[in-house]
Amino acid sequence: xxxxxxxxxxxxxxxxxxxxxxxxxxxxxxxxxxxxxxxxxxxxxxxxxxxxxxxxxxxxxxxxxxxxxxxxxxxxxxxxxxxxxxxxxxxxxxxxxxxxxxxxxxxxxxxxxxxxxxxxxxxxxxxxxxxxxxxxxxxxxxxxxxxxxxxxxxxxxxxxxxxxxxxxxxxxxxxxxxxxxxxxxxxxxxxxxxxxxxxxxxxxxxxxxxxxxxxxxxxxxxxxxxxxxxxxxxxxxxxxxxxxxxxxxxxxxxxxxxxxxxxxxxxxxxxxxxxxxxxxxxxxxxxxxxxxxxxxx
Amino acid sequence: xxxxxxxxxxxxxxxxxxxxxxxxxxxxxxxxxxxxxxxxxxxxxxxxxxxxxxxxxxxxxxxxxxxxxxxxxxxxxxxxxxxxxxxxxxxxxxxxxxxxxxxxxxxxxxxxxxxxxxxxxxxxxxxxxxxxxxxxxxxxxxxxxxxxxxxxxxxxxxxxxxxxxxxxxxxxxxxxxxxxxxxxxxxxxxxxxxxxxxxxxxxxxxxxxxxxxxxxxxxxxxxxxxxxxxxxxxxxxxxxxxxxxxxxxxxxxxxxxxxxxxxxxxxxxxxxx
Numbered sequence: 001x002x003x004x005x006x007x008x009x010x011x012x013x014x015x016x017x018x019x020x021x022x023x024x025x026x027x028x029x030x031x032x033x034x035x036x037x038x039x040x041x042x043x044x045x046x047x048x049x050x051x052x053x054x055x056x057x058x059x060x061x062x063x064x065x066x067x068x069x070x071x072x073x074x075x076x077x078x079x080x081x082x083x084x085x086x087x088x089x090x091x092x093x094x095x096x097x098x099x100x101x102x103x104x105x106x107x108x109x110x111x112x113x114x115x116x117x118x119x120x121x122x123x124x125x126x127x128x129x130x131x132x133x134x135x136x137x138x139x140x141x142x143x144x145x146x147x148x149x150x151x152x153x154x155x156x157x158x159x160x161x162x163x164x165x166x167x168x169x170x171x172x173x174x175x176x177x178x179x180x181x182x183x184x185x186x187x188x189x190x191x192x193x194x195x196x197x198x199x200x201x202x203x204x205x206x207x208x209x210x211x212x213x214x215x216x217x218x219x220x221x222x223x224x225x226x227x228x229x230x231x232x233x234x235x236x237x238x239x240x241x242x243x244x245x246x247x248x249x250x251x252x253x254x255x256x257x258x259x260x261x262x263x264x265x266x267x268x269x270x271x272x273x274x275x276x277x278x279x280x281x282x283x284x285x286x287x288x289x290x291x292x293x294x295x296x297x
Numbered sequence: 298x299x300x301x302x303x304x305x306x307x308x309x310x311x312x313x314x315x316x317x318x319x320x321x322x323x324x325x326x327x328x329x330x331x332x333x334x335x336x337x338x339x340x341x342x343x344x345x346x347x348x349x350x351x352x353x354x355x356x357x358x359x360x361x362x363x364x365x366x367x368x369x370x371x372x373x374x375x376x377x378x379x380x381x382x383x384x385x386x387x388x389x390x391x392x393x394x395x396x397x398x399x400x401x402x403x404x405x406x407x408x409x410x411x412x413x414x415x416x417x418x419x420x421x422x423x424x425x426x427x428x429x430x431x432x433x434x435x436x437x438x439x440x441x442x443x444x445x446x447x448x449x450x451x452x453x454x455x456x457x458x459x460x461x462x463x464x465x466x467x468x469x470x471x472x473x474x475x476x477x478x479x480x481x482x483x484x485x486x487x488x489x490x491x492x493x494x495x496x497x498x499x500x501x502x503x504x505x506x507x508x509x510x511x512x513x514x515x516x517x518x519x520x521x522x523x524x525x526x527x528x529x530x531x532x533x534x535x536x537x538x539x540x541x542x543x544x545x546x547x548x549x550x551x552x553x554x555x556x557x558x559x560x561x562x563x564x565x566x567x568x569x570x
Contacts, residue, residue, distance in 0.1 A: 052389045055569050072391055080389040086381045088307075090314040095307065102303035103390040139386075 005030050005077075005181045006051065006150050010060035013046055013205075020046050022205040023060065028181040030149070033172060035192040036185040037288055038202035044185040045083065047202070048152050051183075052080055065149045076105070079148035083155040083185075085139040089128030093119055093138055096127060097145075106146030117141045118167060132159035140171060151175055153184045169195045193284040201291045209291045213284065220290045222282035223254035226263060229276040237273055241266060300392040304400025305407075312370070312408045321366055321408070325416020332358050333420045347428020348421055349525070352437045355417055356521045359445045360514050364452040364477055367409060371456025372473040374401050375565060376466040385570035394565050402453060402558065409449040417442050437525045444517050447550050451513040452477075454557025461564035484512050506540040516549035 004027040013021040021043045028034050038044050049055045051062055053070020062069050065077035087096050097110040114123055117137040122130065127138070136159050143151055153172070157165050172195065176182050186192050192199065199216060201209040209216055228251045230237040238245045241263070243253035255263045260279075267274055282290075312318045332354040333347075375398075378384040387397060421438040424430070456473055463469035488509055495501045509515045523546065 075391045082382055082386050087383055088311055090311050099303055099307045103300055103392050
């Protein structure tokens, strides 16, 4: 139980009459990558600020590397990448990183870190001339300072092109490889799907899901989608399989995971009438919609 | 302990990089020189050297300029970082809020000190070279520079206080302009009105000098004038300063930066980035 480097128990926060965090419990073990998903205003950033000790909770407790959020040991153990980060435009990338390295008390090789995130050419240029993606990379470079035990990344992919995103997830893997617990707040569902160990979903301050992708799928019981292309008469195929015709030649069948093989056998028995078949398991997007938009009863 | 120095070093870099230091020093030099030459006329009639007259003129200048320059750099210190989104990041590092504030204060005070020393120093040198100077007037010049830096320190801390209270950097700039107007202009006008109404009664005799010296800008004026007979003579402002004990003005000017910093620190503690 205590081997979790980040432990959140029943965290609650009120802003006026609005409860922005409602008894959120979540834990992250060393080396684990957890995605924190939710709509804008679901409480992701509030939760991250609470972990950083920048805001005080109205209930519950958070434990960061065995210390209270905001205390000196907790801050020394934590790295943070804010959403849409920006720095003083008059400083160069190297100067900004040198400041962070001194603040962290880390004797870091600033040039090597900036090279690692692909900013080698922009080391001595002013941050004012950087693109949004470059500022984001600079923000990422400071996360790598001094081997943090917990890394909190708030929308790390915003403003990054697809190749940079790939680099970002490589860096996240590297962090988790060295034993850092990584919490990623994100909207970019498809990447999170492939590159995280566990997914937590916040809806209006309530944690509605906290499981692996497979676990979430099983619990949601979302249907698998079979899409058939008929060779001749789509209506006949629809009638025989109990599916629904969706355009001139295609039929869609929705079935639960347990009925999948039955449905496939029926399709196979139809022989030449079916020209092609496509099987789509529920994607994270469907799961996300299921958990995040479900209206509370 | 080295963490606040890291902030100081970066802030110094920013002040140099964005030309604030050069422009401010230039403003100080130009104003000080202009006043020295414009104010050189009464030298003969008063029987004091030109540097003394120059210090008296520059004292009046500094009352307006030192708070203004200090507020101009300090209003952005917290609100500006909050606007850029870098405040949360800086505060997630092991440096405490007090260290961050102290780092910025040290850098900006050094920058102000540089501008004051070069500005008043060069004007003083010109005055001494063209119209003579004595030990007395040189001490008055040194006092002017030191007290100007102290006055700047007061308004730096008040600027941080506003910066921590304001919802945005723009609001902080507006509040800083208001604060300057209150301390430097309206406060004195209000006191003047009260003295006129009172017509030399108990208020004017015993309360007024203390209320006046409670304002750091007036304390600065009183300190410079009361300490030097020559300066007092050439500025024509003697009466109020004589009613106070010698320690009153220095005490006010020394206590204000401490109070201001404590207030700014307390307000900064409550900022949620």
